Amino acid sequence: MKLLQENIGYIYDTISSIFSLNFIIKYNDNSIVRLNELELSNEIKDDEIKMINELNDKNLLKNRDTICYYESKKKLKYMVFSVYDKDVYEGNIILGPYLNYPLQLNITLEEGKQLDKVIPIIKILQEKSIENIINSMMDSGIKDTSVIFVHEEKKDKDAEFYHIKDFNMSIVNIRERYKIENELLHYVSSGDKENAFKVTGHKNLTDINRFPDNPIRNIKNFAITMNTLLRKAVQENNIEPYFLDSISEHFAKKIERENNIDLLSGIFKEMISEYCNLVNDDIAKGYSKLVSNAINYIKLNFKYEIRLSSIAKELFVHPTYLAKKFKEETRKTVSEYINEVRVKEAKIMLKNTEFKVEDIAYYVGYNDKKYFSKTFKKIYNQSPSDYRKYN
Template identity: 35%
Template sequence: MLYDRISLISEMLDATLNLRCFYIKGLDKELSFLKESVLPIFMNNTKEIDKFRNMLIHMVEEHVYIVDNFAFGNYIIICLDKLNESYLFIGPYLSEHRYEDLLRDIDEIGLSHNNITSIHRYYNSLPFISKSKVTSIISVIKNNIYDKNVDLKFIYKRKLKKQDFKDVNSHRITTTMLDYRFIEESIRLDKKLIHCVSSGSKVNSVKVLDKIFDLYFIDEEAYNIRKYQNKLIYYNTLLLDLLIEKDFGNLYATGLFQRYMDKIEGARFIRDIKNIFYDMIMDYCFAISEFSVKHYSVLVGKAINYINSNLENNLSVSEIANQLYVSPTYLSRAFKKETGFSIIEYINKLKIKHATFLLRDTALPIQDIGRIIGINDVNYFSRLFKRYMSQTPTQYRKIFN
C-alpha cells in the first residue's frame, strides 16, 4: 500500500515538475541508490558520500529534511522508518536558477576541473524547485503517505561555506552593523516585492518571495509565531494600499484584505505562514493582472469595472451594453479585441476564480458558493467549474483540506 502511494506521488512529480521521487530501504556504505541520479564523479568522492550517509543515519521519523547545497544537488528527505532505514527521497533539484555556489565547492570536495563540462550539463539538467513549491510538495506527501494526522517538523540541512568559519574578531562585525544590513535588505526586498506584484508578475513575485523566506524564516522552529503573523499583516496592508492606489473597486479588492487577515490570525506554524504568504501574493497578482483597466480603452475599462462590481449577478452582454450606452455588438467586438476573451468567457472565468477562493477558504456548501457567484444551478456550476479547473468543486476542495 505504501509503495503504491509513493509510486503515485512519483508519477505526479515526474509529470509536473520533472522531479524524481524514490523509496529506499536499507543504506549501504556507498549509497548505491544515488548512482541512478547523480554523476559518477560525485559518487567517487567518498568524503561527500560519507557526509551524506552520516546525515541520513541521524535523521528521525516524522521530520522533513530540506538538504541544500550538497555538490550533487538538493533533496527533500523523509525518514519513514529509522529502525529499517526506510527513506523517501525527492530530488535532486536546484533551489536557485544559479548554481555558482555549488561550482565554487569543486576544489573543496576534490573534483577535477576537467569535469567542469559534465558538471555544468548535470546542473542544467536538474529542475528548479522554489521554496514555495517545496512546501506544496511536502503537503502532498504528508496527505498521501501518512494515514494519521502527522505534524511534520522541518529541518534545514545547509552545507556550511568556508566563509562561515571566518574569524569574527578579525572583522569587528558588530550587532549594530548586522541589524543595519538586515533592515537595509528587508526594505529593498519589500520594495521589490511590491513592484513585482504591481506589475501582476507571479513569476518575479515568487522569486522575491523566496528571498524573503530566506531572510526571515531562518530558524528551524518558530517559538514566537506572533512576529511572523505581524510581518504578514504588514505585507497584507502594503498590498491593500497598492490596490487602493490603482483605484480598484471590485469584488476581490473589498474581500481580499480581510480574508487574509482572518487566515493570518488562524496560523499556528511557520509552514502555515509560508503557505498563506504564497497564496496571498498569488491572489494579489491575480487581482492586479485581471482587474487593472489602465491599459484598456475607456469603454472596455468601464465594462470590466461593471463586471467586477456585479459579479454576483447573472450578467448578460445586453445588460452591460445598456449600462454603457453602446450596442451589444460593438461592445463585444471591442472587449474581445482588447482582452482576448468574449464577455461571457471573461465573466465565467472570474466567477470560477472567486469560487476557488470560497472553496479554499470557507466551509460553505458548494450550492451556496454557486449562488454567491451568481450561479443558482449547482449542476451547471459544477460543469462550468470543471471546464476551467479540470476538476469538480468537490475535488478541488479536497486538495486544500
C-alpha cells in the first residue's frame, strides 16, 4: 500500500469511527504528518518525536512482518505499523497515545488527572482488533505477524526490550515453562482438576517478566493466552462448540474488566476449574449416562488390562449393547478409545520424562512394546522414539 492521502484518510476514518486515537504518519523521507483526534501537550508531542528517533535507531521502523508496541515512561502506549508498497518501504502509521488502564504508577497525581482526561483507554483485546483492521486495510499480504514490545529508554540504561517469544528467561527456564504448560493442558483436557491445580503452583508457569513495570498487563496477557490454550486443549473431547464459545467469551470479558492482581490470579484458577468441569460434563459432550460412565471407567483404569467385556460387566450392561452405544456417540470403538487414552498419556510422558519407551508402554497399559509402538504410530503418524526426538 502506498502512503497516499486517500489511503491514509480511509484507514483514519475507519479507526476513528470506533476509537478516538491520534495518527502519526511518518514517511520514508522522515517527514511527519499528524491526524489528531485528541489535543496533546507540546511535551507529549516532543516525546513522540523522541520515540520515532529511538525506534529508527533500533531499526524497528522497517520491520515488515512485525507490529511494534511502544510504551513511554509515563505509560503512554503506541502501535507502530510498517507500510510497504510491494517490497518498497513507504513509512509508518503510528496510533496513540492510549492507555491499557487508568494510570497509577510513576507520575504525579496532577499528571495522572490531566492524562486520564484526554488519553483513551484501549484494552488488550481491542488492541488486537485494531491490529487486524489495520493489517486488513493495508492488504499487506502478511499472514503471521510477530509483536515487539519496547519501553522508552531510561537515562544511563539501555531500553527494556522484549520480544513476544522472549520472556526474559534462560533457555532452560523457557523449556521448563513449556513442559509445565503442556502438563497443565494435558490434565485439563483429561478433566483432572486435582493435578491441574498442583501444576498451577509452579513458579515457572506464571513468573513471566516481560513487563516488570506493568504487572496487571502481564497477568492479563498470560490469562488471555491460557484461556485460548485451555479452550483448544479441551476441544478434542467432542464438546459442543456452543459450550466452548460460552466459557471462552465469559472469561475473555472477565479478564478485561478486572484490574486487581489478586483477582486476576483467581480468574486463572477459575478458568481451569470451569474447563475441567466442561470435560467432565455429560450434557456438554452430548453423551448418555452409560457412555459417560464407560469413558470415566476407561480414564481411571487405562493402566490396567481392560476390555469391552470387563467394562460392560462393571456397568451391568450387555457388551454388544455397550459397544453399539459407544460407537454411535463417540464414533469410535471401545478398543480405539482405550488406545487413544493410553497413547495420549504416553505422549506426555515421552515429552516430559526420561523413561525408556518400553517402561512408558508398560506404565500406560501395554505389555507388548511392539504393539504399543504400532498403535502410537497409527494415531500420531510417527514412532514413539521419533516423537520424543522431534518434540
